[in-house]
Amino acid sequence: MKIAILSRNKKLYSTRRLIEACEQRGHEPMVLDVLRSYMEVVPSKPEMHFKGEVLQAFDAVIPRIGASVTFYGNTVLRQFEMMGAFPLNESVAISRSRDKLRSLQLLARRGIGLPNTGFAHDPDDIQDLIKMVGGAPLVIKLLEGTQGIGVVLAETKKAAESVIEAFMGLKANIMVQEYIKEAGGADIRCLVIGDKVVAAMKRQALPGEFRSNLHRGGSASLIKITPTERATAVKAAKVMGLNVAGVDILRAERGPLVMEVNSSPGLEGIEIATGKDIAGMIIEFIEKNARPNRTKTRGKG
Numbered sequence: 001m002k003i004a005i006l007s008r009n010k011k012l013y014s015t016r017r018l019i020e021a022c023e024q025r026g027h028e029p030m031v032l033d034v035l036r037s038y039m040e041v042v043p044s045k046p047e048m049h050f051k052g053e054v055l056q057a058f059d060a061v062i063p064r065i066g067a068s069v070t071f072y073g074n075t076v077l078r079q080f081e082m083m084g085a086f087p088l089n090e091s092v093a094i095s096r097s098r099d100k101l102r103s104l105q106l107l108a109r110r111g112i113g114l115p116n117t118g119f120a121h122d123p124d125d126i127q128d129l130i131k132m133v134g135g136a137p138l139v140i141k142l143l144e145g146t147q148g149i150g151v152v153l154a155e156t157k158k159a160a161e162s163v164i165e166a167f168m169g170l171k172a173n174i175m176v177q178e179y180i181k182e183a184g185g186a187d188i189r190c191l192v193i194g195d196k197v198v199a200a201m202k203r204q205a206l207p208g209e210f211r212s213n214l215h216r217g218g219s220a221s222l223i224k225i226t227p228t229e230r231a232t233a234v235k236a237a238k239v240m241g242l243n244v245a246g247v248d249i250l251r252a253e254r255g256p257l258v259m260e261v262n263s264s265p266g267l268e269g270i271e272i273a274t275g276k277d278i279a280g281m282i283i284e285f286i287e288k289n290a291r292p293n294r295t296k297t298r299g300k301g
């Protein structure tokens with residue numbers, strides 16, 4: 001199969017592993033920097049251009065679209081969908097997952113456990129917002145943040161008020177969330193492919209830090225997850241419409257709580273922690289599922 005990998009950099013671990021897995025399984029991968037891809041939108045003959053050339057048709061596309069290029073990256077992916085290529089994750093599902101509040105609303109509607117979360121626009125509503133999520137300590141998150149940047153733990157009500165006021169003053173979109181203390185600075189990353197959790201790792205924050213992101217110095221280790229956690233992760237990916245997802249779960253007293261669902265999960269941490277060939281499993285999923293024009297939305301979203 002001809003497989004396009006939408007990635008800005010061939011040297012990134014995940015991109016390299018996907019290229020390797022394609023080649024090992026006899027496919028032809030091509031890495032495309034979405035920002036160098038451009039397209040002609042004409043009735044009945046969608047085309048894709050790359051660095052001055054018209055691209056031939058691809059059987060499948062693997063989007064590895066960074067948060068900062070979501071808008072343009074998704075446009076490129078949609079064009080491939082219109083051309084009939086099978087997207088590992090669909091453009092509509094990626095847009096959904098990139099909007100943290102929309103994701104939580106969708107997950108809540110389907111009864112998936114979440115930390116209590118509030119969102120408000122006006123500083124006059126701060127007091128009630130804090131009360132709504134159960135008071136301090138609480139977590140404040142910038143909606144556009146990734147890799148733990150823009151996630152703040154406010155230990156007291158006073159600290160929470162000032163941080164929320166400061167963010168609102170800067171016109172930043174934020175959400176306020178119940179702090180799950182019993183998680184102990186750890187979360188569980190479940191890698192979902194299709195309807196299975198194929199790998200899971202525990203990420204533990206550095207001492208004195210509550211954010212477990214590997215980019216913030218967190219460390220990864222193997223973990224055995226419970227059947228409830230497994231079912232929660234699979235359901236969360238399904239609700240988001242993602243074939244491949246990194247579902248992050250906090251272990252709370254009341255059960256597993258989904259914190260976020262990532263549509264371009266990094267492969268390095270999880271492959272190293274678990275010793276599994278996740279890239280190979282992704283390509284295998286494509287082999288089983290890629291048929292022309294199999295996108296549910298056919299680029300409509």
Ligand code: ADP
Nearest residue numbers: 115139145146147148149177178179180211212
């Ligand atoms: P990002 O998108 O920047 O990774 P997250 O929402 O995943 O933001 O938060 C980063 C980290 O902070 C999580 O991996 C987790 O360890 C910690 N964290 C986030 N929200 C909570 C919460 N409500 N309670 C406890 N810890 C949290």
Ligand code: MG
Nearest residue numbers: 147148248260
């Ligand atoms: Mg995260």
